[in-house]
Amino acid sequence: MKTQTLGRTGREVGVVGLGCWQLGGDWGTVVEDDALATLRGAAEAGVTFFDTADVYGDGRSEQLLGRFLADGAPEGTVVATKMGRRADPHEPAAYTLEAFRAWNDRSRRNLGVDTLDLVQLHCPPTPVYSSDAVYDALDTLVEEQRIKAYGVSVETVAEGLTAVARAGVASVQIILNPLRLKPVTEFLPAAAAAGVGVVVRVPLASGLLSGRYDESTTFGADDHRTYNRDGSAFDIGETFAGVPFPVGVEAARRLKAVAGDVPLAAFSLRWIVEQAGVSVVIPGARNAEQARGNAAAADLPAPTAEQSAAVRAVYDELVAEHVHDRW
Template identity: 70%
Template sequence: MEQREIDRLGRSVSAIGLGTWQLGADWGDVDGDSAVAVLQAAADGGVTFFDTADVYGDGRSEQTIGRFLREGGADGITVATKMGRRAQPHESEQYTLENFRAWTDRSRANLGVDRLDLVQLHCPPTPVFSTDAVYDRLDALVDEGAIAAYGVSVETRAEALEAIARPGVSSVQIILNMMRMGPLEEVLPAAREAGVGIIVRVPLASGLLSGRYDENTTFAPNDHRTFNRDGQAFDVGETFAGVPFATGLEAVRRLVPLAP
């Protein structure tokens, strides 16, 4: 497995990471043993980077990773989690140091670690990206030893560029795949220049780019690929990268001869 050095993170991670939203919720039913088996298979394949969030199954994804690490999971795993979506309402005023401490404490307990490797703001309201005090609070968490580094998960390229310009930001997580290639133009070059890691999310467009689905495919009622196709539950970009299912299927058929 190829390793990538992230300058601002100060460590190398596998070029391919494992997203673990599906081990928490919103992808149909996944039992605990099967979830741990997924983590083990990834580690056996050379994956050293797991991505999770405190709201994936209300902490279930984090707890599963914690179990894996506790039961002797592969050494050298970097775990990135996220915070912010527990805020109700989800507004920029909720991004306080008090909440940051509470959220990171909960994630540390779920993962069974004293210090989190990487914490990302979980697609926060746009004003957060330009609020100096937010970055000061994140720096405080680093100084306190609760987190080793921080980054952001974004919805737009403008948010990504705003974050990359901040000297303390170690990573930016953004949608990038064959159907959503906009970040290649500005975001990736800016990140490379700044030494910021790019975490690609929705790389297979929620499985659409696997080529496994057709017009007859159905998903479980508790799978976001059933209930969020038009953005009814959360940002539509999280489901099939925001591409209508039928359009995506046609695109995949056109891609197959290029990447059999």
């Protein structure tokens, strides 16, 4: 698989990684054997970057990755986790060095490592991105060899632009896909100029860009695609990339025609990889077959100019009014 340098971490990672949110159980249960097979299948397909968080399944996702590491993950594997969403209440004052150390200790235990490869602030309240004290605390974690590098996960382009101005920020994780185009012109150039890596999450818009859903599709009660459609659990932009479900279904139909003979999910991942400034995209997978299929998208031909223009047209005509100004 083609690799890119992940910003200021200096680490080389495959351009398609694996997002491990679903292994925690927030998309319906994934049994342990299937989860471990998914991790191994991804690695065998060339995936070297695995993204998790301390709140995914209350630590279950990290623990499964810890098993994967202990069982002999390939050399060069990079595991990124996140912290901050355990704060209660979730407010800027909770982002202290003391809290960071406690959250860090828990993640290191879950993953079975002394030093974490990359820790990202997990979509904190907006003022946190501008706090000198927060970045000083993160620098302290590096000095204490608790973490090798740190980054942030953001909801909005504005938050991302604030973060890339900080010298210690190695990477920014942001939502980007054919239904969320604002970062292409308003964020990626700034990140590239700053030498900051870009991790792309929600690349398939919670499955909308699989092209398998229609207006009648339903999801389990324990699936965020059911319980977070109104944004009552967390930022609504994390579910279907913030696009109203019927609008997303229609947009996916049109994009499926744009993709032609290539499956829409694979086309979407390859389109993301082609965007200048993207370091790695992290689709999720619930089994090894899905993980291998996602990884294979990296080897597809790049979208043509006509296809890229058609992606923009679908966005402008159907989607932009719902997401562009909000995120």
